[in-house]
Amino acid sequence: MIDKIKLDNILFLDIETVPEEENFKLLDEEKQYLFESKTQYQRKDEFTPEEFYDRAGIWAEFGKIICISVGYFVTKGDIRNFRVTTFFGEEKNILLDFSNLLNNHFNQPQHILCGHNAKEFDFPFIARRMIINQVEIPSKLNLFGKKPWEVPHIDTMELWKFGDYKHFSSMRLLTKVLQIPSPKDDIDGSEVAYVYYVEKDIDRIITYCEKDVIAVAQIFLRFRREDLLIEDEISHV
Template identity: 70%
Template sequence: MNMKLNFESILFLDIETVPETENFSELSQLKQELFAKKTEYQRKENFTPEEFYNRAGIWAEFGKIVCISVGYFVSFSSKERKFRVTSFYGEEKNILLEFKELLDTHFNKNTHLLCGHNGKEFDFPYIARRMIINEINLPSKLNLFGKKPWEIPHIDTMELWKFGDYKHFTSLKLLTSILGIPSPKDDIDGSEVGKVYYQEQNIERIVTYCEKDTITVAQLLLRFNNEPLLNELEIVHV
């Protein structure tokens, strides 16, 4: 694509979300009714709201973030590349505050960009909505009010792959397969995160999964620009 990007100015990220409570019955009566209304079109007559609740994590109004993984190049040259990966997890409000601090202190310049796969449709607005719900002021990189399309500091690898085709959805797993990128999907997938979080209570497994996706987003952007893929020695987990 020859996008002429400064890779050291990009923050790659991925988020993992789950329903706000483990069980539908734990929601208030009003929240149950609102969820039923919100999902009426998707469910049709195939599922009751309770049966459909395991998918609630995809909506910021009924879900919460349990992990944000980020990755960034601390060096990017023909002689040396180092890609640092770290994660925020625990209580959602703390996750969001720590992520906001990272944006406000280290990725706050006009040249800085956020990059995710389907980030414009999911990750970026989801984080922004959950910040508002948690009474956190939006960092500039997520506050899009009044900005023109070309001023929005976001890169979406799925949007890049669309090449203007707005009807085209391509999963991360499919793109890694056709582009020869090592697949991150060797453990769990997004539909299993809620179970791993609530039943197994294994946040470390979710963090590992989230970090692999973050690395893969970086690999995609490298591949789109005909840059060599990252190898294990170039990736540092902190």
């Protein structure tokens, strides 16, 4: 099935998120209580809510998006080019720019969104933050009323499961076993909040996010038994 999808019709993406505030004490009293309640089963008795707050970026209710990186193929005959770009800045502007991209360039029935663990994280996180920021959800992210086979999403982690619902493979593991250059050669997800709030180095995060997008595209090519992208085929725009 995936062999029949035209590469030019796929938008590969990855997001980076952080806690909505730099530290727990900056939350108002009610938000602190709600975070404590939301995370009680994950924390158990090992961490206080304040100690656990550095993980708040994995929940759309307590985190925010700091960048969305996307990549797409442009093929002409035997020549292929993979173009990568990133939306960053104020979260609402990120979401508006991403929505405009979907509505203006990836809004046709043949268009598909693709990410790694994106059905569990990226896609719903973006949609929830759009609601919070009062941004209209594009049709490619609005799943209400759609049957499973009508959902225009591909998840490379789901493809790797082959129906095994218990199986989880990180992108780092999958790139290793598929002999793809690892995107985790600088920072990983657990360090993004520190780099954002303490080092204030958004460029480093953007580079990391774009490497993830390229890695997702490489994994997809592996599934199709096609040659991996080489550096000359990748453009940052």
